[in-house]
Amino acid sequence: GEDDALNNVPEAALAHVRAAGGGGAVLQFQQDIVDELLERDGLTCIAEGLGLVEILALLLKEHTVPGGTQAGHLAREIPRLPSGGAEDAAVDGEDGDGAPPELEYRVGAGPVLILGLNEFNRTALKVHCKMHGMPYPPVITAEVTGNRREEIYRNGGPMFVTTRIAAVDILREALPPSNIQGVIVANGHRVTDMSQEAFVVRLFRSGNRRGFLRALTDRPGDLTRGFSKVDQVMKCLMTRQLNLWPRFQLVVRACLDAHAPEVVELRQPLSNRVKKIQEAIVQVMEECMTELKKSKHVDTSELTVEAGLFKSFNRIIQRQLDPVWNVVSRRVKQVVWDLRTLRNLANFLLRYDAVTFLRYLETLRLTEGSMSMWMFTQHAHTIFEQARRRVYALRKPPVSPEGLGEGSGIGAKRAAPPESTAPALRMVLEPMPKWRLIEEIVKEIDDDKEKLLRKMEKYGADDETLVDELTEDDKSIASFLKSSKDIRRAEGEGGPSLAERYGQGPTLIVAKDEAAASQLTGMLLRGSEGLMRQIWEKYLRQRKAAGDAAKGKEKPTSASSSGRGRGEGGRGGGRGTRPMSKMDRMRA
Secondary structure, eight states: OHHHHHHTSOHHHHHHHHHHHTSSOOOHHHHHHHHHHHHSOEEEEEOTTSOHHHHHHHHHHTTEEETTOSTTTTTTOOOOOTTOTHHHHHHTTOOTTOOOOSEEEOSSSOEEEEESOOHHHHHHHHHHHHHTTOOOOOEEOTTSOHHHHHHHHHHOEEEEEOHHHHHHHHHTTSSOGGGOOEEEESSGGGOOTTSHHHHHHHHHHHHOSSSEEEEEESOGGGGGSSSSHHHHHHHHHTOOOEEEEOTTSHHHHHHHHHTOOOOOOOOOOOOHHHHHHHHHHHHHHHHHHHHHHTOTTSOGGGOOHHHHTSTHHHHHHHHHHGGGTTTSOHHHHHHHHHHHHHHHHHHHHHHSOHHHHHHHHHHHHHHHTTTOSGGGSHHHHHHHHHHHHTTEEEEOOOOOOSSOOSSOGGGOOOOOOOSOOSOEEEEOOOOOHHHHHHHHHHHHHHHHHHHHHHHHHHHTTOHHHHHHHOOGGGHHHHHHHHHOTTTTSOGGGTOOOHHHHTTOSOOOOOOSSHHHHHHHHHHHHHHHHHHHHHHHHHHHHHHHHHHHHHHHHHHHHHHHHHHHHHHHHHHHOSTTSOOOOHHHHHHO
16 A cells, blocks of 8 residues: 555665655756645646656745754644554654654644545655654544644644545634645646545635635646636635646756657557558548538538647547537538447547457447447448457358269269368467567566676676676666766665666566556566467357357247247137137136
């Protein structure tokens, strides 16, 4: 959990960070962002990957003083929370070794409420607090009693408070708005007029016009969705200042270029079947675009296939059709839905394996087959056919040509019919193209690590001798050793450990989501062919279970229908028998 992530941070790495940045690896633009927020409250929107958690840690650092300098801080220490264990140590500002932090929060200055953080942000913030020598702020949830919450509020300082608890305590005056020093809202793009963060901000501003309010977000794309989303968020936060920090900003660009990593880009070509599916999807989208251009309610200047491959295309079309959606024909509505389905299909083609993609197509055929228009095109047949060929192929058994066998003339014998005329199933199970590329890269990394390990066992910490003894075949190893600026520093002074010097650390593979990460894990453990066989067997089991369930539903239906037929035949006789009248049935 969170405590494991904190305790697993190597002390050498923490010492290295402190030595590099004087208490934290702080980049210049990160400090500039913090200074701008301290000078003017508002909503700060940064580009993704610029260090949202690090900036939040720097904001918390502004509320600290050197440890042991506050009068009476021992008597007014932050009380322990009832969760116990490592969480108590984090709240009290002590790390796992029992040593007090270098900094502590100011006492009596008023609470600083931190809202909007998720579990991942809190775990990362805990690591950054330890790097800067700061105590981890207390976490106030519904598990904390009311008296203990009031005591934490009196001590002041930053604290994580759930929005529901903050609203309840403000309303019952356990946390008067006038006593709140300020509010920090993380992930500000999620704030809406109906969100609990906006409600807490309104309660805070109703009784405190002088406290600060600082909001942060690293999701600029989410602020562009909808109509005037930025204005709505700033209105909910009751702020007029918007600070933008894109990657092309001069300070950010100069700082990132000075620490630019070495990037090697590898491109994996697609297989022929995948290319054919992509071309068919594009052709179907062009036909849908042509059909959509016939509508007088749509601006045709923005209807291109390139634009249709992005999520923003749906918003563009929906924004044009929303005012007249009630008068738009059903055909136009169906084309809009088909374009959304085709865009997802193009995305899933590169994300899903061959078996999962085929199963998704079969699901579409069952759910949208009778309504969708794109499935009745010629190119839709190509999509389904090539998707099937990526998984399996049906091979017909050889059949002897009908003709004369032994003898000749009228008495000739025909060739014997084959034992089985059913086509044979041949598994193809085409793996994703990028899987084999990842396997090659991981194998290359493992080979380099093995070479470095042998060098480490031979030379130890004598790096001077190691660099001199490297051969031409070890250019990558020599580049790794010479590129490290801290390789000559001692481990206790922030330098790398012996294993880190020789590149024996883990290999990090970044995936888009948890599903892709789980898929790559299975591929590395079983191999691409082994994983495809496992997915195929699971697919067959699901098809068999679905078939058995369908047969189980059909049996009682057929039995009851046959019973009714027999009963009617017994009473009414055959086809030529006169049907029984109501009086005859009463007599019978």
